[in-house]
Amino acid sequence: MHESEWTSGRLLEMSGGYWGACALHAGVKLELFSRLGAGTATAESLVATTGFDRRGLSELLRALCALGLLELRAGAFANTPFARAHLDQQAPAYLGHILLHHHHLMSGWSRLHEAVQNGKPVRPAAATTDDAKQRESFLLGMFNLAMNLAPQLVPRIDLSGRRRLLDLGGGPGTYAAHFCLANPDLQGVVYDLPTTRPFAEKTLARFALAGRVTFVEGDYLIDEIPGTYDVVWLSHILHGEGLEGCRTIIAKAVRALQPGGMIIVQDFILDDDGCGPLFPALFSLNMVVNTEAGRSYREGELKGLLAAAGVGSLRRIHHDLPGHTGLIAGTVP
Structure with a gap:
């Protein structure tokens, strides 16, 4: 404005x-x-x-x-x-789950000034909180959002010829499910924390994909990622980390890729001056409130992080779908 x-x-x-x-x-x-x-x-x-x-x-x-x-x-x-x-x-x-997640965020947002003053989050991140109800609202909220966007977004991403997809930090596995539904020869792995497993298994059962998409437990900041893949999907996980965390995640994703493999980042992407669009700019404050170092990243920053990890042929995949998300894709040699 x-x-x-x-x-x-x-x-x-x-x-x-x-x-x-x-x-x-x-x-x-x-x-x-x-x-x-x-x-x-x-x-x-x-x-x-x-x-x-x-x-x-x-x-x-x-x-x-x-x-x-x-x-x-x-x-x-x-x-x-x-x-x-x-x-x-x-x-x-x-959409009630994502609305309840927003409800749980409100008390933290009322203390934004504190987070700005001292540089520390004022509440635990929803994905790792000990509060089971808040974690459930977050994970099912991610399911709500993905169920609205994935059916429209996935067909616009060409994965022809790809056989193994890694949905890194994939939460309830909604995107992995839709990618496999749209690509009959594709198999998938959802990699996330153990507390996420019950939600992912419900999603995979809902789409009758339990035989084609599996869940692997792990912490992508600490553990190595087992297996090799020809496409890695990073959806809304980089904004939860600072630059070092992003470098760690991208490096592990690249190591898990086969030669010629593709990496796709979906996130709330800022313009290169950092002053818009509005939703990614406000979402960056949400990360100030809720995480130690997370923020929204500029397109140039994300491309730079990917290039430094050896990813080439970088491109922005433009779309006009709702959800305020942006896509950047590239391939490894």
Whole structure:
């Protein structure tokens, strides 16, 4: 946003914008959209079934109407079609897990000034936290995001002739699954922490890929990566590390590649002046809050890291899909 576009009204609207996010998160956390499902319910009937406070629940339901997520029909509340499709737990396109992950991040963001002052994260990273519920929201949130993007993104990446894919730090394995679905001759390995295994196995079972995609436990910063591959997929793991961590990850990925192998990085990529796009710039602050050294990287930085590890034929794969992600690919000799 350019300075000339700012007004005092817009500034105040942005400053209080978290009110709407908190109302949304409360609706998801209290399972209001799932309780309504395809039906309707009055505030009184929801109070009776949930035991929630009458005033609080009534005001939340009306705020969700004001946000356009619920509708009031003859005194009863109902999901809008959008909420029914994305906020009801029974919906295939449910996004509640990533919204709950955002909810868990909010307390840390309120302490951003502390992280800026002392250079230390104010909360543990979601991927490694001891809080099982927060870790579940994070991993299933990654599944939510990938399920929205992967079916559109994967067909745009040519893996013809490739036989073994490594999804490094692949979490629930959503991308590995979609790459294998799109490439019948491809087999995959999801490499991630042991706590991730149950989520990945559910994903692979969902797509009937348990025989073609396997899960290997390990820490990519500490352990060597077993096996050799002709394509390595690094999706949203570099931003969690500083430059040294990125060098370690990329070096291990390159060592795992066969001659002529391809490496693909997906991440929130900044312009080379570091001042945009907006989402990668804000996401970099999310890493300040949540990690020791992570940040968003500029396109030139990522290409430089890959080139220093021996990756050539570097190119940006442009796309116009939602999600604020960028792709950089290259091959090893």
